Amino acid sequence: MFEIVGKKELTHLVWQIEIKAPRIAKKRKAGQFVLLRMNEQGERIPLTIVNSDDEAGTITVIVQEVGKSTSILGGMKVGSSILDVVGPLGMPTHIENYGTVVCVGGGIGTAVTYPIGAALKEAGCKVISIVGSRSKDLLILEDEMRGVSDELHITTDDGSSGHHGFVTDVLGEFIKEGLKIDLVIAVGPIPMMRAVSEVTRPSAINTMVSLNPIMVDGTGMCGACRVTIGGENKFVCVDGPEFDGHLVDFEELVMRNRSYFKEEKMAVEEYTYHEGTRCYDKKGDD
Amino acid sequence: MDPKEIRERMKIPRQPMGEQPPEERVKNFYEVPLGYTPEQAIEEARRCIQCKNPICVGGCPVGIDIPWFIRLIAEGKFVEAARKLKETNGLPAVCGRVCPQEDQCEKVCIIAKKGESVSIGRLEKFAADYEREHGEVTIPVMPNATGKSVAIVGSGPASLAAAGDLIKMGHKVTVFEALHKAGGVLVYGIPEFRLPKKIVDAEVDYLERMGVKIEYNAVVGKLDTIDELLNEGFDAVFVGSGAGLPYFMGLPGENLIGVYSANEFLTRLNLMRAYEFPEYDTPVLNGDNVVVIGGGNTAMDAARTAIRLCPDEVSIVYRRSREELPARVEEVHHAEEEGVNFRLLNNPVRFIGDKEGRLRAVECVKMELGEPDDSGRRRPVVIEGSEFELPCDVAVISIGNGANPLIPQTTPDLKLNKWGNVIVDEETGRANKKGVFAGGDIVRGGSTVILAMGDGRKAAASIDEYLKTGKW
Numbered sequence: 001m002f003e004i005v006g007k008k009e010l011t012h013l014v015w016q017i018e019i020k021a022p023r024i025a026k027k028r029k030a031g032q033f034v035l036l037r038m039n040e041q042g043e044r045i046p047l048t049i050v051n052s053d054d055e056a057g058t059i060t061v062i063v064q065e066v067g068k069s070t071s072i073l074g075g076m077k078v079g080s081s082i083l084d085v086v087g088p089l090g091m092p093t094h095i096e097n098y099g100t101v102v103c104v105g106g107g108i109g110t111a112v113t114y115p116i117g118a119a120l121k122e123a124g125c126k127v128i129s130i131v132g133s134r135s136k137d138l139l140i141l142e143d144e145m146r147g148v149s150d151e152l153h154i155t156t157d158d159g160s161s162g163h164h165g166f167v168t169d170v171l172g173e174f175i176k177e178g179l180k181i182d183l184v185i186a187v188g189p190i191p192m193m194r195a196v197s198e199v200t201r202p203s204a205i206n207t208m209v210s211l212n213p214i215m216v217d218g219t220g221m222c223g224a225c226r227v228t229i230g231g232e233n234k235f236v237c238v239d240g241p242e243f244d245g246h247l248v249d250f251e252e253l254v255m256r257n258r259s260y261f262k263e264e265k266m267a268v269e270e271y272t273y274h275e276g277t278r279c280y281d282k283k284g285d286d
Numbered sequence: 287m288d289p290k291e292i293r294e295r296m297k298i299p300r301q302p303m304g305e306q307p308p309e310e311r312v313k314n315f316y317e318v319p320l321g322y323t324p325e326q327a328i329e330e331a332r333r334c335i336q337c338k339n340p341i342c343v344g345g346c347p348v349g350i351d352i353p354w355f356i357r358l359i360a361e362g363k364f365v366e367a368a369r370k371l372k373e374t375n376g377l378p379a380v381c382g383r384v385c386p387q388e389d390q391c392e393k394v395c396i397i398a399k400k401g402e403s404v405s406i407g408r409l410e411k412f413a414a415d416y417e418r419e420h421g422e423v424t425i426p427v428m429p430n431a432t433g434k435s436v437a438i439v440g441s442g443p444a445s446l447a448a449a450g451d452l453i454k455m456g457h458k459v460t461v462f463e464a465l466h467k468a469g470g471v472l473v474y475g476i477p478e479f480r481l482p483k484k485i486v487d488a489e490v491d492y493l494e495r496m497g498v499k500i501e502y503n504a505v506v507g508k509l510d511t512i513d514e515l516l517n518e519g520f521d522a523v524f525v526g527s528g529a530g531l532p533y534f535m536g537l538p539g540e541n542l543i544g545v546y547s548a549n550e551f552l553t554r555l556n557l558m559r560a561y562e563f564p565e566y567d568t569p570v571l572n573g574d575n576v577v578v579i580g581g582g583n584t585a586m587d588a589a590r591t592a593i594r595l596c597p598d599e600v601s602i603v604y605r606r607s608r609e610e611l612p613a614r615v616e617e618v619h620h621a622e623e624e625g626v627n628f629r630l631l632n633n634p635v636r637f638i639g640d641k642e643g644r645l646r647a648v649e650c651v652k653m654e655l656g657e658p659d660d661s662g663r664r665r666p667v668v669i670e671g672s673e674f675e676l677p678c679d680v681a682v683i684s685i686g687n688g689a690n691p692l693i694p695q696t697t698p699d700l701k702l703n704k705w706g707n708v709i710v711d712e713e714t715g716r717a718n719k720k721g722v723f724a725g726g727d728i729v730r731g732g733s734t735v736i737l738a739m740g741d742g743r744k745a746a747a748s749i750d751e752y753l754k755t756g757k758w
């Protein structure tokens with residue numbers, strides 16, 4: 001059992017959750033993730049480890065309520081426990097002093113960009129961050145990102161904060177201006193990661209993206225998480241989650257992530273129907 | 287035994303085992319064979335003529351004293367029979383169900399020369415079930431602690447066997463399992479209707495009661511590596527991490543929605559209980575037409591699991607003929623009874639999807655058998671122009687597994703063969719690294735439960751020796 005020791009709502013239905021998991025906290029490196037199973041009936045869902053505190057023995061994850069399992073997690077109170085947490089899984093981000101790195105975070109993907117940006121900053125890189133979301137109130141980790149960046153740029157689709165437009169506008173501008181970029185790290189919705197990869201492709205700027213396929217075991221045993229990278233089948237849970245954005249078959253990933261579209265909808269309907277009072281539970285957590 | 291008695295005994299017909307009828311069992315996940323009654327077990331046990339030189343024992347990979355335990359059953363001493371079994375085989379309730387006895391002990395049983403062999407497997411299952419169901423499982427008296435401790439990676443049959451022996455030798459044993467449940471393939475792969483999970487749970491519980499510590503959600507290599515385990519107080523490590531890396535075929539369309547590896551399909555259904563969706567949260571696609579590719583036991587398990595989800599049709603596509611099917615005859619028979627359609631001498635060439643990327647058909651070619659290949663089996667050759675489309679919305683690829691790469695990746699100095707299996711000394715189970723032993727599928731590639739257990743026991747004996755002498 002893994003106790004929830006802290007919880008904070010970052011924006012509507014997006015929670016930052018601190019979990020007691022000393023062994024994972026001790027080993028975890030930037031870029032790695034955990035699989036969680038909330039209860040005996042639960043499925044195993046992957047979430048990136050945003051932060052860890054070796055001394056307190058805790059790890060931090062950020063979850064957006066999009067389906068049944070994420071809603072259950074979002075509804076859990078401080079002091080309650082998650083049945084299973086396994087990790088740290090996946091390959092850590094390769095951290096070194098690359099020179100100038102542009103860290104792009106889109107929506108909740110910023111939760112993944114942040115620890116990577118922090119590690120790169122510590123390794124001596126010049127970190128330029130671009131954080132985007134649909135509107136100002138959906139921005140997360142703005143202060144944290146500012147803290148690890150030499151430059152922070154905000155973009156919103158509706159213009160309510162920072163640049164009115166997309167992260168790729170800002171990135172494209174840098175490239176046009178001739179800024180020497182040694183590496184771009186982009187994490188966010190798949191269309192955003194794909195767009196970033198297209199912007200950097202003509203000038204062949206190294207571009208890493210972090211993928212989020214459906215997973216079951218997380219140890220390379222099932223192949224649910226397979227993606228095509230440069231024509232080859234790779235398992236994201238053991239070979240990833242980070243891959244060269246110029247080689248990823250994004251279209252296939254989008255398609256595969258819709259595998260259980262119907263089933264997920266059904267699960268959510270069942271859940272909200274049976275647990276109609278869940279909104280009350282959530283009061284008092286924040 | 288006098289000749290008259292032998293003649294009498296050889297007249298007893300083989301006792302049939304009751305089974306759920308096919309039309310019933312395809313609607314549930316309960317165990318298919320019902321098991322012997324005590325009367326049937328005694329009658330069947332009396333068919334054994336108690337050979338002086340029992341060749342069946344030589345057919346058993348772990349050398350169970352078969353005539354002895356069978357004699358105890360014939361005398362009605364069921365609990366004693368179970369304890370006799372457990373002297374050599376820690377998991378008789380499991381092996382009685384999943385061992386390919388027809389290729390092992392029962393194949394060589396002397397009675398088989400004249401008729402049907404003694405049902406050794408069914409008797410093994412009977413004795414073990416009897417002991418468990420009558421609450422007769424007792425914890426042995428434990429020896430004094432040796433002060434040595436052993437880490438075991440994985441909790442499949444190889445690891446469970448090693449853990450059972452090591453704890454009884456007085457060592458401290460900690461099992462690290464990546465998943466949230468112990469048993470390896472026994473819990474995530476082999477379906478409930480062939481091996482009820484409560485049986486595996488009872489075995490694991492027994493080990494824990496003897497003092498084995500099991501750490502779940504513990505991926506060795508990602509938490510502590512083998513080197514760290516050795517540096518942090520473990521005196522030896524046994525690696526039983528299994529062959530959990532599914533092979534795909536590299537065919538076009540293999541990543542379409544609805545194409546599964548057998549491991550994924552079975553894990554969703556067994557470990558995660560997708561057949562109880564939405565009460566359980568893990569879904570699985572409920573196909574109308576399911577195609578399972580391959581002809582081994584895993585393929586039979588996948589097909590028989592699929593048919594319990596009420597599709598219109600389940601087919602096995604296999605590129606050779608019936609004679610070459612690697613699955614147990616009994617499993618093929620069960621699958622056929624349940625209505626699985628065998629499309630033999632067919633081979634898939636590509637998967638075809640609809641606009642949304644959902645599988646709608648698999649294109650196959652017909653094959654014929656040509657000249658024998660290196661393995662002595664006749665090589666299947668494609669019949670030109672025989673392409674056809676087999677409509678399906680779920681396909682399960684069941685063509686085998688490679689070695690799980692997690693341990694090798696994080697233990698760079700562990701010596702592997704070209705398939706990624708750990709190389710060990712056959713006699714002792716020792717790897718090339720001091721204090722490290724291995725066994726089961728991580729060494730053998732896909733193998734059997736009993737061979738994995740045999741490896742675990744052998745390794746336990748040499749770990750004990752190493753811990754006593756310190757000699758490597």
Ligand SMILES: Cc1cc2nc3c(=O)[nH]c(=O)nc-3n(C[C@H](O)[C@H](O)[C@H](O)COP(=O)(O)OP(=O)(O)OC[C@H]3O[C@@H](n4cnc5c(N)ncnc54)[C@H](O)[C@@H]3O)c2cc1C
Pocket residue numbers: 384385386439440441442443444445462463464465469470471472475476504505506507526527528529530552583584587690692693725726727728732733734735736738
């Ligand atoms: C569907 C199916 C049906 C089968 N049917 C039969 C049958 O009827 N009869 C028969 O004899 N054999 C059968 N087999 C084969 C048999 O199950 C295997 O040979 C046997 O289970 C191998 O045992 P093992 O202990 O080596 O490993 P496994 O059973 O594979 O267990 C390995 C365990 O190690 C864990 N692990 C892996 N890496 C790590 C790590 N780094 N840290 C921690 N834990 C880790 C895994 O999660 C797993 O639980 C079948 C196999 C399959 C897939």
Ligand code: SF4
Pocket residue numbers: 333334335336337340341342343352353356394395396397404406
């Ligand atoms: S070979 Fe057959 S008859 Fe002889 S001891 Fe073994 S089981 Fe009994």
Ligand code: FES
Pocket residue numbers: 214215216217218219220221222223224225226235236237238
């Ligand atoms: S999640 Fe099963 S192999 Fe990656």
